[in-house]
Amino acid sequence: MRPRLHLVHIPFILCLLYLSALRASGQQLQPVRLRCEQLTDPLGIDAEHPRLSWQLSDDRNGALQQAYSIVVGIDTVAVAGGHGDHWESGRVEGAAQLVTYAGKALAPFTRYYWRVAVWDKDGHPGTARMGHFETGMMGSHHWKGAWISDGNDIQLRPAPYFRNTFAARKAIKSARAYIAVGGLYELYINGQRIGDHRLDPMYTRYDRRVLYLTHDVTAALQAGDNAIGVLLGNGWYNHQSTAVWYFHRAPWRNRPVFCMDLRITYMDGSVETLSTNEHWKTSLSPVIFNSIYTGEHYDARKEQEGWSTAGFNDSSWRPSMVRAAPAQQIVSQAMTPIREIARIPSVRMQALNDTTYLFDLGRNIAGVSHLRVSGPAGTVVRLKHGERLRKDGHVDQSNIDAHYRPTDQSDPFQTDLFILRGKGEEEFMPRFNYKGFQYVEVSASHPLRLTRESLEGREWHSDVGVSGYISSSNPVINKIWAATNNSYLANLFGYPTDCPQREKNGWTGDAHIAVETGLYGFDAITVYEKWLADHRDEQQANGVLPAIIPTSGWGYQWANGPDWTSTIALIPWNVYLFYGDTTLLAACYDHIKRYVDHITDLSPAGLTAWGLGDWVPVKSVSPVELTSSSYYFADTRVLALAAELLGKSADAVKYQALSEKIRDAINRKYLDTATGRYGKGWQTELSVPLFWGIVPAALKAKTAALLASRVAADSFHLDVGILGARAVLNALSENGYADIAYQVAAQRTYPSWGWWIENGATTLYENWNIAAMQDISLNHIMFGDINAWLYKGIGGILPDSAAPGFRHVLLKPHFVKGLAHFEARHMGPYGEIRSTWKRQGQRIIYEVSVPAGSYATVYFPAGKVSLAGKGIATDKDHRYTIPAGRYQFEVREGGVI
DSSP, X not given: OOOOOOTTHHHXXXXXXXXXXXXXXXXXXXXXXXXXTTBSSOSSBOOSSOEEEEEEEOOSTTOOOSEEEEEEESOHHHHHTTOOSSEEOOOEESXXXXXXXXXXXXXXXXXXXXXXXXXXXXXXXXXXXXXXEEBOOSSGGGOOSOEEESOSOTTOOSOEEEEEEEEEOSOEEEEEEEEEEESEEEEEETTEEOOSEEXXXXXXXXXXXXXXXXXXXXXXXXXXXXXXXXXXEOTTTTOOSOBTTOGXXXXXXXXXXXXXXXXXXXXXXOEEEEEOOTTSEEEEOSEEEEOSSSOEEEEGGGOOTTTTSTTOOOTTOEEOEEEOOSOSOEEEOOSOOXXXXXXXEOSEEEEEETTEEEEEEEEEEEEEEEEEEOOOTTOEEEEEEESEEOTTSSEEOTTTOTTBOOSSSSSOTTEEEEEOOOSSSEEEOOSSOOEEEEXXXXXXXXXXXXXXGGEEEEEEEEOOEEOEEEEESOHHHHHHHHHHHHHXXXXXXXXXXXXXXXXXXXBHHHHHHTHHHHHHHEEOHHHHHHHHHHHHHHOOTTSOOOSBSSOSXXXXXXXXXXXXXXXXXXXXXXXXXXXXXXXXXXXXHHHHHHHHHHHHHHOTTXXXXXXOOSOSOSSOOOOHHHHHHHHHHHHHHHHHHHHHHTTOHHHHHHHHHHHHHHHHHHHHHHEETTTTEETTOOHHHHHHHHHTTOSOGGGHHHHHHHHHHHHHHTTTOOOOOHHHHHHHHHHHHTTTOHHHHHHXXXXXXXSSHHHHHHTTOSSOOSOXXXXXXXXXXXXXXXXXXXXXHIIIIISOEEEOTTSTTTTEEEEOOOOOTTOSEEEEEEEETTEEEEEEEEEETTEEEEEEEEEEEEEEEEEOOSSEEEXXXXXXXXXXXXXXXXXXXXXXXXXXXXXXX
16 A cells, blocks of 8 residues: 655655755755854954864765855845845855954944855755854053052952942943953842853963953843942952962952943943042951962851842941052953853762761862851851861872961961851852862751752862763773863863972973863864963063963972973964964964073073973882983973964974974984983883984884883883873883783773772872872872874874865774774864774774865875775875765774785
């Protein structure tokens, strides 16, 4: 019996016919993921020539963009129709998907719409898409507000409230609040907290650069009377806690201060700006103490209900004080913010006695705890956070409080104090602090009744998008990947840190070691761009950078040097490789040059012993001169490549020659040319020169064989510190020993990443030895390059410096022994790259996805290869060049298909 065609099927069939027609006519192509300044529809940017970028949606094999056109204007209807009053690029031939605005000068406080149209590989037009961006101050001279505070007393502990009222007598079209702060803030309008960011603005060298934010507050305003409220926190600006880096003596230190302009556009087109001045009123808040380093204390009895509403009686409040701006440079915070990422319930609660409870979140996080509790007024509740427990079940902070230097008992480390108001169930969560912890010990001055649901963790970090994924048949590898991601994110708070508890400092060495892990796994470009601006602020005239950035002044004389402060060169170069964007590299070029020149002045012969060396090694100690000189070489090589890229030909020649001089000096002193051995032949001594390209080409095979033998002699375990850990797996897999690299990476006994996992780690540790008496934070990122190696050394996904941003994808998978399947994905500027393989008997099925607009070259390590599909170019070395699309290869190592 023939099936009947029901009437309800007709629209579906018509839809299929329409989609088929679209595919045939090339309408499948469309730009997606439109971004401005690497952000989606940003508010308040200061860039005079913002970067515009997009990806292509087109799943046909060979999909690419033949041409594009961009229009920019203030009239959304005109822009949608393909006309812009500020810029019309016209049709531009080429595959560029990152374009710098080149139209009329942009005005401040203006929303611009932009439209990108594209043509596909056959010349057919795709579907155009629109985005928008909004300019901010575009220069400090546009600020109208005064900088205000409640005084200059840096010892005054309670955080200050500020408020002002105004009347809106006309219909409001839009409103923006522009706020710059020395310290931290929360903004309220009519009793409503504005935005979902945490710990704004991001930390900078406050006496040189302060960040401001833009908030769309249109929906928060109302007809008639309105109130604005601001609560200020100390942050790193007024560091009242004492520790070894002397932030309490920072040259910028002062009582928190802010400046704000509330710019209201009415329906009749008129504009009114309400600004901070001495008429704003101030009072002390119930946040009786706050320290970014130690904790927050809150006295609920001091709450002033309705303090940010129009009807509040502020007659007891006093006028604000006008102060000088902390710095002359006030710039937009154009970056991914810190947000609450997850709420983590306690997995276990134990009553230690009638006043003390222990909560376990089940994993190590960065963030804060949120407590719900009832009790008598005046009850003092202490929330002590830590990563370990003592034998008696109490929180043990001995692994993270080494640098804490209290002057009295009023500022306990990683501990919040909450004084109850005594009116039913109360809630507490810090505003101006974060911690690193798994356990929270809650103790009270009066017996309380708590349940497991009384406390939960709130995970905070920079809310960078996820851009990578790893999955394998080895659960330990999967857990290492997850733990590394956890540590990377727990150490991303507007700048990369070393740990979220003991220091919270921007240690440069930790950051450049983890930069590839970060860029493979997360869309972190805006965080790095901000942090490299901090580098430029901190660099001394002679080129020297401190070991921690930002800094109060500590770190210029110890712990810096090329093995740490190579961030100035390595991070901009990696951002260029991953995003195909020269902006950061160009901004840092003169600073890289100044830094390299200073090392050259100190070490004219080409060798330098300036640095910390291979920090926290297992047992073998490599010469600092070898490792630091290798980083000096790497920085100089980056400088030569950047000079060539940026059209500075004389510099390119000069620094290429210098890099060769450094390489030759290293090899003269440390290389035995007869054997290929460096130094005593330790893992770090062999892997660092291999990884950084210092080994002469004729000797690479010998040196790599020695490294493989050394690792075998070490029972296929690590014998490295953080510099060796960055190099050893890569040096092995890049030189024919991927199986050995995987064997090391997958170890489960000491010393290894897997040893941490076997002992319950959910983050990476600071020391291979988990029983060490020092250097034993349980949430550090300095051994975190292993994730980058998983993408490269097994998945084989690599950028090409000749066509960066994964315009050309290099695919060099390694089908290592011991794995049944492996999958790596990375979302690059052109879209998602997928490299996955699995064993099927004696065959390996390798599948590849290459995004529209890019192409790839696939390299196979050995064996015979068959490709499902035709028309793919190959050569005698089994290298396949493939356009965008999805492909499947069959590999039989050492055999015939």
